[in-house]
Amino acid sequence: MTHYATTSQGDRVAYDLYGGSGPALVFVAGAGPYRAVDPITTPTARLVADAGLTAVVFDRLGRGESPADGRLDLERELAAVAAMIDVAGGSAVLCGHSSGCSISLAAADAGLPVDGLALWEAPLGEPADKTRTWADEILRHLDAEDYVGATEKYMEDMPPEWLAGMKSAPDWPESAKSSRSQRADAQSLAWAQQALEDGTLDITVPVLAMYGTATFPEMPVAAASIVASVEQGAEKELPGAMHSWEPEPMAAELAAFARACAG
Template sequence: MTRSSLSGLTCMTYRTVTSADGTSIAYEVFGAGPPLIAVCGATCDRALMRPTAQALGEHFTTVDYDRRGRGDSGDTLPYAVEREIEDIAALIDRVGGRAHLYGHSSGAGLVLHAVAAGLPVDRFVLHDPPYSPDDESAREEARRYGQTIRSLLAQDERADALETFCRLTGMPDEVIDGMRGTHRWAELTALAPTLAYDSAVMGDIERGGEVPEDVAARVPRPGVVLVGDENPPFMAEVGRRLAQLLPEGRHHVIAGHGHVVPPDVLAPVVAEHLRG
C-alpha cells in the first residue's frame, strides 16, 4: 500500500505494514543491498531520519519508518515497549525475514530490546544510547523526568512536556523561547506524547534509566555501540559498559562529533560494523 503525505516540506510516497496489534506503520525504503532498519529516537520521525537513511542506502536496503504515534503511523493504546518490538518484527518480515538494525539515541534502546526479544536480526548498531551513568543522583533525575513527563501528558500539557525534554537535553531557555510559535515547534509538540514511549524504552521510572544488564544478557547477536567523543563524558562510559555486556560487543568512538553525526560520516562507520 502506498500513499502520499506532506512531511515537513517534502512530499514523499510511503508504504505501510500492519503490526501485530493492527497498528499501521508507515515506512520508506532507500538503496539496495542487505536489509537494514533505521530506528529513530525521541522527537524524531522518518522525515528527520531520512538523510541518514538515504546515506545508509548507499550500503543497504534501508527502511526508514515512523515509530508508532509519529508521522503517518498509527497509535494503538495502551502503549507498551513490546508493541514497538512487534512493529520492528513486522518490518523485518516485510523485507524478507531478516535484517540488520541501527538505532540512534533512545532508538538504540529500542533496538537493544528488539534484539534481546529474539527478533531475526543479523547485526546491530546502538548509536549514543542515552542511559544514565552509574550514579544514584542521575538515576533519581531520570525517575523524576519520567514521572513528570507522564503527569504532564496525562493533563495533555504537550508543550510543557516538550520543554521538560528540551531542558533535560541541555537546550538553553533562549533557544526554546526562540522555537515557540514556529512550524518546527508545532511539529515537535505533536510528537510530545511519544516522549513517554521513549522514557519507557529507556526504563526511566523502573530502573532510573541505567544500562539494563538483564536485557543485554539476553542479546544473542554481535553488536557495536557508537559514541561521539564530543558528548558529555558519561556517554562514553555508558557506551563502553554496554558494549562489555554484549556478546562480541564493540565500542567505537566517533572523533569530532557529538550526539548528531552527519550522515556522510556516519554511514560508512555503520556499514563497516554491520559487514563485520
C-alpha cells in the same frame, strides 16, 4: 516512494525501502525525528543501499506518516520494529539513534530476529532509580495530556538552547503534542538503565556502540557500559557532533558491521 506495513497491534507504519539485496539494516529513530525532518538518516540509508545492502527508514508511531491513537507504549513500538524487520527480509541489524538505542536493545532482548545492534550515542548512564523517576514523571504528564510538561521533562537534561528553540516557534504548544510518541522512549530508557545496572541485559548478538568525535562527555561512558554488559561488544568513535553522525563514514561503518553480522 512511501510504503506501508501493518503491525501485529494493528498500527500502520510508513517506511522507505532502499536497495533490496544483501544484509538488512533498519534505522530506529530516537525521540522526535521522522523521515520528513531528519537530515541524516535517509542519506545514510541510501549510501548503505549503494554499498549493496537493504536499508529501511520508517516513521515511528505517532510521527510523520505513521499516525496512531491511544497509548504509544513500548510494546506497540516493538511491534512496529518487528514489522520493519519483516519488510527488510525477516532479520536485520538495528541502527538505533539516541533513545532509539534503548528501543533497539529492548527489541533484541525480547527475541526479535535481530542480527546485530549498531547504537549511536545511547543516552544512558544515570542511576536506574533516577531514570525510572524521570520516566514515570513523563508518563504522568502524557496521561494527563500535558504535552508541554512532558516535553519539558523529557528535555530537562539536554542543552537548554534546544528546548528554548522549540518554545520560540509559533506552533510550540501544537508541536509539543509530538511528545505522545515519546512514551516508548521513556519506558525503554528506564528499562535499559535498570537492566544495565542489574546485569540482566540479555543480548547475544554483536553490538557496536558508537559516538561522535565532538559529543557530550557521558556518551563514551554510556557506550563503554553497554559494551561491558553484552557478550559481543565493541565501541567506536566516528565523525559526528551535537548527537548526529556524518552520513558517509557512518554508512561505511554500518555496511561493514551488517556484513560481519550476516557472516
